[in-house]
Amino acid sequence: MAVTQEALYGRLDLALSWSESDLPERERTKHVHRLHPYLGKFVPQLVEELLGRYVRHRGRVLDPFAGSGTTLVQSLESGHDAVGVDVAPFNCLLMRVKTGDHDVDALRRDLEAARAGAEALAWDGEPPARASEYVLAWYAPRAAAELLAFRASLEGSSSADVLRVVLARAARSARRTTHFDLDFPRVPQTEPYLCRKHRRVCRPVEEARRFLLRYTGDTLARIEAFAAVRGARATATVLHGDARTLELHGPFDGVITSPPYPGLIDYHEQHRYAYELLGLSQHGEHELGRPANGLSRAALETYVQGVADVFANARRSLLPGAPVCVVVNDRRELYPEILRRAGLRLETRLERHVNRRTGFRAGEYFESVLVCRAA
Secondary structure (H helix, E strand, O other): OOOOHHHHHHOEOHHHOOOOOOOOHHHHOOHHHHOOOOOOOOOHHHHHHHHHHHOOOOOOEEEOOOOOOHHHHHHHHOOOOEEEEEOOHHHHHHHHHHHOOOOHHHHHHHHHHHHHHHHOOOOOOOOOOOOOHHHHHHOOHHHHHHHHHHHHHHOOOOOHHHHHHHHHHHHHHHOOOOHHHOOOOOOOOOOOEEEOOOOEEEOOOOOOHHHHHHHHHHHHHHHHHHHOOOOOOOOEEEEEOOOOOOOOOOOEOEEEEOOOOOOOOOOOHHHHHHHHHHOOOOOHHHOOOOHHHOOOHHHHHHHHHHHHHHHHHHHOOEOOOOOEEEEEOOOOOOHHHHHHHHOEEEEEEEEEEEEEOOOOOOEEEEEEEEEEEEO
């Protein structure tokens, strides 16, 4: 017999589960949390709640699977120092920009100058010189020329990393892809198409300039908004590397993290446009659970051992009794073994309801928050 709704919701921690009316999109993506789209991140309000429950006041926080930096940003907003680790260079760039202690006045001048430069961009009708095969395939000639011109203009700027994120965000929007497939485009869309999102015939994007203008202003507004609410003395450190072996610079008062799920998202390929345009080195072979590895028994064993090694490394940097909070949908029941190998003891398992509210992949599911401590 299927479980009743009353019994199902009786197992949920409703303080960790939000409806659309309780937590509208503008709150889930407040200030720098929407500086650039990122699949697989958890909502900042979940991190905020876990910090309040499990980490002492002004305690130091670690996220060894830091991704787009949600834990770091919310730690700063809550007055905690934080360290985040990720193997993907683009993720680290994004985190540094989100958590940087920016000189807002200088940043405003740099972004206003960049916006004026974008407004003045003029395409001569020729395909861009020195464009990679990827850029030529995925961007209309005008869009490619505008993106490459913007990239050339940011060199030497004191706000170059912020402008690189603006460039990447514009590049994501300006690709030759359908409106309903921005997350996982498979082939360039070069002809008009019947759009599922808008329910009409749409055309592929031809220019990047309007996105550069939009995101330059939006980026400044979001960084200014975060500067007004972040803790005055709190700092964040971003470490680029493999969290299985990296020196983590502890000690820490707690871990709040959400590891990648096996076989679901390729975090390097998700941002391929950024790697191509920014010239970032790729380390996808070190990603745990990457789809290219499949879901065979051997691939799942590699995933289990890899995640366990990360948590074992983190455990060695924890203060006695510090909590490890892991947000996960463990439908394959891998985490009992992961925790055993990592030397962690499950103290509490909280269940929460998740309603993915937007996009072609919209839907609902349930996930757990595993609260653990050293065994």
